[in-house]
Amino acid sequence: QVYLQESGPGxxxxxxxxxxxxxxxRGSISTYYWSWIRQPPGKGLEWIGYIYFNGYTxxxxxxxGRVIMSVDTTENQISLNLNFVTAADxxxxxxxxxxxxxxxxVWGQGTSVTVTS
Amino acid sequence: xxxxxxxxxVSVSPGQTASITCSGEKLGDRYVSWYQQKPGxxxxxxxxxxxxxxxGIPERFSGSNSGISATLTxxxxxxxxxxxxxxxxxGSTTVGFGGGTKVTVL
Numbered sequence: 001q002v003y004l005q006e007s008g009p010g011x012x013x014x015x016x017x018x019x020x021x022x023x024x025x026r027g028s029i030s031t032y033y034w035s036w037i038r039q040p041p042g043k044g045l046e047w048i049g050y051i052y053f054n055g056y057t058x059x060x061x062x063x064x065g066r067v068i069m070s071v072d073t074t075e076n077q078i079s080l081n082l083n084f085v086t087a088a089d090x091x092x093x094x095x096x097x098x099x100x101x102x103x104x105x106v107w108g109q110g111t112s113v114t115v116t117s
Numbered sequence: 118x119x120x121x122x123x124x125x126x127v128s129v130s131p132g133q134t135a136s137i138t139c140s141g142e143k144l145g146d147r148y149v150s151w152y153q154q155k156p157g158x159x160x161x162x163x164x165x166x167x168x169x170x171x172x173g174i175p176e177r178f179s180g181s182n183s184g185i186s187a188t189l190t191x192x193x194x195x196x197x198x199x200x201x202x203x204x205x206x207x208g209s210t211t212v213g214f215g216g217g218t219k220v221t222v223l
Contacts, residue, residue: 035212045152045160045203047212060211062118094159101207103150103165110159 002027004095004108012089012115018082022095022108029053029071033100034078036069038091039110046091050098051078085115119208123215129222135191137218139204145184152203154217160203164189196222 008020022034036048049059051069059067068081078095092112096104121141129135139149149167152160162171164180167187177192187206191198199222204215 037214044217045205045214047214050212058210060118101148103148103162104152104160104205105162105165105171107159107161 002097002106004097004106006093006095006108006111008093008111008113010112010114012085012113014086014115014117015084018080018085018089018113018115020080020093020095020111020113022078022080024076024078024097029073029076029078032097034071035096035098035104036078036080037094037096037104038089039094040088040091048080048082048093050100087115089113090115119206119211119213121204121206121213121215123202123204123218125216126219126221129191129194129220131196131222132193135194135198135220135222137189137202137204137220138186139188139215140186141206141213141215144187144206145182147206147208149180149182149187150205151178151180151187151189152205153198154201154203163202191220194220194222198222 003025005023012018030053033050035050051057066083070079092110094110096107098104151164153163154160163174163178167182168180179190181188201217203217
């Protein structure tokens with residue numbers, strides 16, 4: 001069964017860039033669409049965007065151009081950069097896999113990020 | 118964004134049936150998935166493509182999509198089913214999640 005592991009700093013300073021990595025193991029990154037999804041404390045899920053192995057991306061317009069995703073097929077990793085963070089970006093960040101139009105069938109365990117000075 | 122609406126909470130007695138609705142624009146034109154999330158854990162898909170159960174999900178979980186709304190039904194609800202449940206569907210360019218429904222078994 002494919003396994004996803006998120007990693008990154010647990011604390012980010014306001015106005016800086018949040019950078020996270022999702023490592024895909026026991027499976028190929030060269031199929032499926034790989035998404036980032038976040039969950040603020042005590043709240044619901046918000047889709048951030050997805051990337052395909054060829055680098056094609058689609059982002060949530062609500063994040064107003066602050067998001068950049070990238071893929072490294074040699075390392076089997078997906079990365080997320082979220083610029084100009086504020087306290088509203090404090091959340092648990094998950095990576096997950098899906099086919100477009102279908103369910104997110106595999107999720108990482110999530111990594112908590114707090115934006116604070 | 119693609120907005121989906123769920124009731125914030127549902128209460129059910131053990132052994133009874135819990136139903137959670139999810140409404141959104143043109144829901145009948147897309148597949149709806151449902152996720153169960155327990156505190157401190159990642160979401161787990163319990164229904165995909167409107168009414169299919171992944172391997173390992175108990176038969177008491179079922180789903181439907183009438184086009185106006187989608188419904189997750191838990192028949193013979195057990196205490197282990199107490200959790201937050203989220204519906205999800207793909208819009209034309211984005212992914213939407215419902216706000217979540219807390220199912221309380223008491």
